[in-house]
Each structure stands twice: as C-alpha cells, then as structure tokens.
Amino acid sequence: MRLRDFQREIGETFQERDARRGLMGTFGWYVEEVGELATALRESPPASPEQAEEFADCLAWLASLANLHGVDLEKALRKYARGCPRCRRKPCRCRSKK
Amino acid sequence: MRLRDFQREIGETFQERDARRGLMGTFGWYVEEVGELATALRESPPASPEQAEEFADCLAWLASLANLHGVDLEKALRKYARGCPRCRRKPCRCRSKK
Numbered sequence: 001m002r003l004r005d006f007q008r009e010i011g012e013t014f015q016e017r018d019a020r021r022g023l024m025g026t027f028g029w030y031v032e033e034v035g036e037l038a039t040a041l042r043e044s045p046p047a048s049p050e051q052a053e054e055f056a057d058c059l060a061w062l063a064s065l066a067n068l069h070g071v072d073l074e075k076a077l078r079k080y081a082r083g084c085p086r087c088r089r090k091p092c093r094c095r096s097k098k
Numbered sequence: 099m100r101l102r103d104f105q106r107e108i109g110e111t112f113q114e115r116d117a118r119r120g121l122m123g124t125f126g127w128y129v130e131e132v133g134e135l136a137t138a139l140r141e142s143p144p145a146s147p148e149q150a151e152e153f154a155d156c157l158a159w160l161a162s163l164a165n166l167h168g169v170d171l172e173k174a175l176r177k178y179a180r181g182c183p184r185c186r187r188k189p190c191r192c193r194s195k196k
Contacts, residue, residue: 001172003101013181013188021196023139034132037163041121046167052174055164059157059171060178065135066153069144073157074099076150080158083111090111098119 004074010063018064026068030061102172108161116162124166128159 018026037054044050066073083090116124135152142148164171181188 056174056177076154079154
C-alpha cells in the first residue's frame with residue numbers, strides 16, 4: 001500500500017471527528033497509542049497480532065495529525081530517500097544515535 | 099512510496115545500529131521524536147518543512163522498531179482497510195474517540 005493512499009483513507013474515515021477534536025486533543029490520542037505500543041513491545045511476542053495492531057494504530061493517529069496540518073507523509077519521507085539524512089550513507093555510519 | 103519499501107530502506111540504513119542499541123533503547127529515541135513532533139505542531143507553521151521533518155522522523159523510528167520485532171507495517175495496516183476498525187464505517191460513526 002502506498003503511504004499516500006493510507007493517509008487519504010484515514011482522512012476519509014476520521015478527519016471529520018479529528019477536526020472537531022482539534023490538533024492537540026488528537027495528539028493526546030496519538031500519545032496514548034504510543035504508550036500501548038510500549039506495552040505490546042514489552043508483553044506480547046514479537047510480530048504477534050497484538051504488536052501489529054499497536055503499530056497500525058500509531059501510524060493511523062500519526063496520519064490523522066498529518067491530515068489536520070496538511071502534511072503529505074509520503075513527500076516528507078523523501079528525507080530518508082538516500083540513506084541516513086545526516087551522513088548520507090547506507091548503512092548509516094554516524095557516531096551519534098547510540 | 100510503498101510503506102514496505104520505506105520499511106526496508108530504514109532497515110538497510112539503520113538496523114545494524116538499532117539492533118546494537120536494543121528495543122527499548124530504540125523506543126526511547128522514538129519517543130524523543132514524538133516530543134519533537136509536539137514542538138513542531140505547536141511552534142511551526144502547518145505543513146512547514148520543520149513539521150514534515152518531524153513526521154518523517156516519527157515514521158522512521160517506528161519503522162526501526164517494527165524491523166527489530168519483525169512486524170510488517172504494510173500488513174498491519176490492513177486493520178484500517180475497511181474504514182473504522184470498530185464501527186466498520188467511513189466516515190467513522192463511533193461514539194467514542196472524542
């Protein structure tokens with residue numbers, strides 16, 4: 001699936017409600033999902049349906065936020081199109097990010 | 099761009115370092131990016147390059163986490179393929195998520 005298609009789908013499904021709730025209210029729901037992802041990473045088996053579900057939710061709420069501010073996620077990812085945005089190598093050879 | 103291609107790119111660029119750092123260490127970096135996204139949403143203009151960059155970083159670190167536990171993000175998104183996973187409608191008509 002193209003990221004652009006996913007973002008549009010999320011907009012068609014949730015944007016009305018997201019807009020009513022507002023940006024920082026929606027950010028609160030996003031962070032709640034980030035917390036649930038932490039739980040799933042700690043408590044569920046790797047690649048289990050429970051983990052997959054929390055990853056999907058983090059992506060969906062991030063897409064909701066992007067829709068609210070008109071950010072094109074697919075275009076944003078160009079930052080990573082040529083390997084590491086900092087050292088420009090693949091694999092990354094930066095000394096930071098330890 | 100397909101989400102699967104992005105996830106593979108992130109793996110080729112960062113997985114060696116991500117694996118060395120470990121799952122919860124990588125989760126810490128992810129949460130740091132979530133915090134930077136909050137700042138960009140509050141302080142930068144909608145759809146500005148600064149906002150786009152933070153969305154990209156949140157996606158990249160989420161892909162790193164997914165790679166560490168072998169989660170296929172594109173497959174995970176099937177949860178949202180038929181509108182809202184809860185009410186199955188598009189637009190969503192759930193009474194929660196206010």
